[in-house]
Amino acid sequence: MCGIIGYTGTKNSVPFLLQGLRALEYRGYDSAGVAVQINGGINTVKAKGRIDNLEEKINSSEIKTDGTCGIGHTRWATHGAPSDINSHPHRAPSLALIHNGIIENYAEIEEMLSAEGYTFVSETDTEAAAKLIDYYFVRLGDPVKAIFEATDVIRGSYAFGVIFDSYPDTIYSIRKDSPLIVASTEEGGFIASDIPAILSHTSSYYQLEEGIVAIIGKNNVSFVDRKGNESSQTRLTIDWNVEQAQKGGFPHFMIKEIHEEPEAIRKTVSTRIGEDGLPDFGIRELDIVRLSKFKNIHIVACGTAMHAGLIGKNIIEKIARVPVNVDIASEFRYRDPILSKDDLVILLSQSGETADTLAALRHAKSKGVYTLSIVNVIGSSVAREADSVLYTWAGPEISVASTKAYSVQCALLYLFAVQLARACGKLSDAFAKELCRKLTEEVPEAISKTLELSKEIKNASRHYLASEHLFFIGRGIDSALCSEASLKLKEISYIHCEAYAAGELKHGTISLITDGIPVVALMTEEFLAEKVISGIREVKSRGANVLAITTKEIAEKYAIPADKIISVPEVDEFFAPFLLATVVQLFAYHIAAGRGCDVDKPRNLAKSVTVE
16 A cells, blocks of 8 residues: 655655655555655655656755655555645644554544644545644653554554654654554664665664554664553564565566566475475474364455465365365455354465455454464564464565465465365375475476466467457366456456356356457366366357467367467476466466556555555
């Protein structure tokens, strides 16, 4: 969601702020702004649109070269349309504030403050927070006490960065349910909503705990709890460098990250396989005995992560024979799910800060259910609050459209399925070892070979550049893969597309198939190939243009009545969905790039959805 950056030091703050904001562009935004302390006051510059618009306004203002302490923000609109006025930072008489999150009771706060003589100029919830802190600061005269008093009143999620007119060279921060990191370097102190904003300045940072105020000075950082006591925060180390966060010669982050899938899967899986060749998650609480006692599994996630959960459901039920429910995180707690002490809830999230997933996690824990998180960001909220965590060692994923994070989530779910099947007596150790070997060695190699099909996929994609509608169809696990294929295409190319189980076409959707309508059929499971081919014949008879994406074995064995066939390299059928996932990602990428879309930053989308 919104991007936060703050700097205080001995140098001009504006270059640091702009650099940090550009590093956070991947989060999605519609406006940007900065506030800088100058001569005992605070000057703000805000602009609707891209950061270039903000920089142009800064260059004609007095803050261009003045001010060594400032805060910056990229906004993704939730309350009020994108505009200069609604942009952050928001001012109050004594301070400026930036915010990531949602203030749920902002209307009540505005009503209370209006009675005290405050006026409001924006449509945002954030302005209420800024003026509430100001209200308490006027009465208490202490920034930390004012922030704590205000957050006692505020309901919702927030990561705040605050600077005060009368407290030069200092940034104050606090968070609840929204990410915020803090760093102290030789150049000065920083706050940020994500690592890329500070990566060029330091390799270490603090993940600010909830309910703690961070006081960032130009030479030091301190942390204070609600009682005024100093709080100890754990210093973390960034295990990837600036070069990894750049495009590496590729035209977009998305295509670079697709090409990183083989190594990401190899790294994620190989670290979880013991010397005996069997899964070893290093989680004592989830040993073979504990796993064997789970009666039901609930996989909870949003968007792409939820689609990875659908793949996991298929694999877990196939080899472990344990029932699996897959829930959209935003609906999980509202449908009052039936949970018992014999259940396991698995939370999937790339960022580990997804608001709906975090809320679902807390609901599960409130019911006394054991929770396991699968996330990519060390120290993130979902990772810290779950009973156990498995990290996906995907490295930074900058493109808003998730690719390698999806693949590694699927890989860990495959590995989890193998371990669960062993625990339930459904899989011998010998067969489990063979599956682990293939997942570690053969799958990454097969994906690397699949990437060599990129030119063929690009050529095929040219036929769909002008399409307005498209359908994905499949059976079995491919039906789950179709859901992700559809999401990937629609979110970056803006083509309306839908995913259907091929057997469902005749129950209504076939009415939408007319001459020239593109249909993409996915086939990885040979025992279902004839069923999918039957669906292809149904749409072909009504004029559809069909692209079939399948395995080499199926393509050679069956006469597929498609206009174009793309077959992936040989691999164990059990793991073929990994290869088709790469193909549909490349398919979506080439269509979006061919249509001239902003591939890495699709409109209206954000990388980390930290509001409900």
